[in-house]
Amino acid sequence: MSERSLNEYIDIMERSITNIRADIAHHAKGNVTLLAATKTVPAEAVNYAIDNLGITDIGENRVQELLEKYDALHKERLNIHFIGRLQTNKVKYIIDKVCLIHSLDSEKLAAEIDRQARKIGKVMDVLVEINIGGEQSKGGISPENAEEFVDSLSVFTNIRARGLMVIPPATVSREEMIKYFGQTYKIFIDIFQKKLHNDNSCILSMGMSDSYIEALDCGSNLIRLGSALFGKRA
Numbered sequence: 333m334s335e336r337s338l339n340e341y342i343d344i345m346e347r348s349i350t351n352i353r354a355d356i357a358h359h360a361k362g363n364v365t366l367l368a369a370t371k372t373v374p375a376e377a378v379n380y381a382i383d384n385l386g387i388t389d390i391g392e393n394r395v396q397e398l399l400e401k402y403d404a405l406h407k408e409r410l411n412i413h414f415i416g417r418l419q420t421n422k423v424k425y426i427i428d429k430v431c432l433i434h435s436l437d438s439e440k441l442a443a444e445i446d447r448q449a450r451k452i453g454k455v456m457d458v459l460v461e462i463n464i465g466g467e468q469s470k471g472g473i474s475p476e477n478a479e480e481f482v483d484s485l486s487v488f489t490n491i492r493a494r495g496l497m498v499i500p501p502a503t504v505s506r507e508e509m510i511k512y513f514g515q516t517y518k519i520f521i522d523i524f525q526k527k528l529h530n531d532n533s534c535i536l537s538m539g540m541s542d543s544y545i546e547a548l549d550c551g552s553n554l555i556r557l558g559s560a561l562f563g564k565r566a
């Protein structure tokens with residue numbers, strides 16, 4: 333897929349962005365952030381989306397790939413998110429580069445993010461990843477433990493919990509997916525909106541290319557789109 337040229341990326345993006353924005357306009361319940369999930373997409377194509385298509389938020393899910401692209405990205409108005417699994421020993425490489433880590437799921441990782449953020453005088457925004465399908469193979473906090481985990485983060489002065497992220501099981505039916513999204517939304521409301529007096533700056537990162545319409549219908553306010561925007565990955 334490294335064969336795909338910049339012009340091919342541009343053609344795909346120009347065709348897809350209009351539909352994506354129309355879908356968001358139809359299904360969003362409020363302000364929604366469209367995050368471009370940029371794994372395997374070269375920096376020049378990402379920059380085109382930033383400069384020409386109004387993309388303000390991108391997400392990388394591998395530290396190495398983020399570091400490789402970082403210098404080349406047009407960063408003036410760009411928010412870079414980290415959306416993949418994060419190893420504790422790699423936090424130090426991204427702490428100064430990202431605005432939001434979507435995948436917090438252990439106290440050990442929280443402690444390291446807090447430590448590295450303090451070193452550079454930053455308060456790092458994080459989302460707690462929820463393992464809504466109870467999948468062994470995936471990261472994330474179980475729904476039952478979510479509230480306790482979020483509460484436990486209050487001891488970390490250089491971390492701010494802003495909301496939740498979820499990746500539902502891949503192979504389920506539409507109905508099951510909607511059920512998982514609905515459950516995640518309820519946890520989100522219980523933990524964040526109620527406690528923080530409906531502070532509408534809380535983030536529910538939910539929905540990818542194959543599921544963003546359902547996710548928006550279920551109350552997502554941040555969708556992470558890769559293939560819907562950039563075309564299928566190899």
Ligand SMILES: *Cc1c(COP(=O)(O)O)cnc(C)c1O
Binds near residue numbers: 540542
């Ligand atoms: C790759 C990725 C996405 C985007 O996936 P698509 O199906 O291509 O939209 C979203 N979230 C995470 C965490 C990812 O790794």
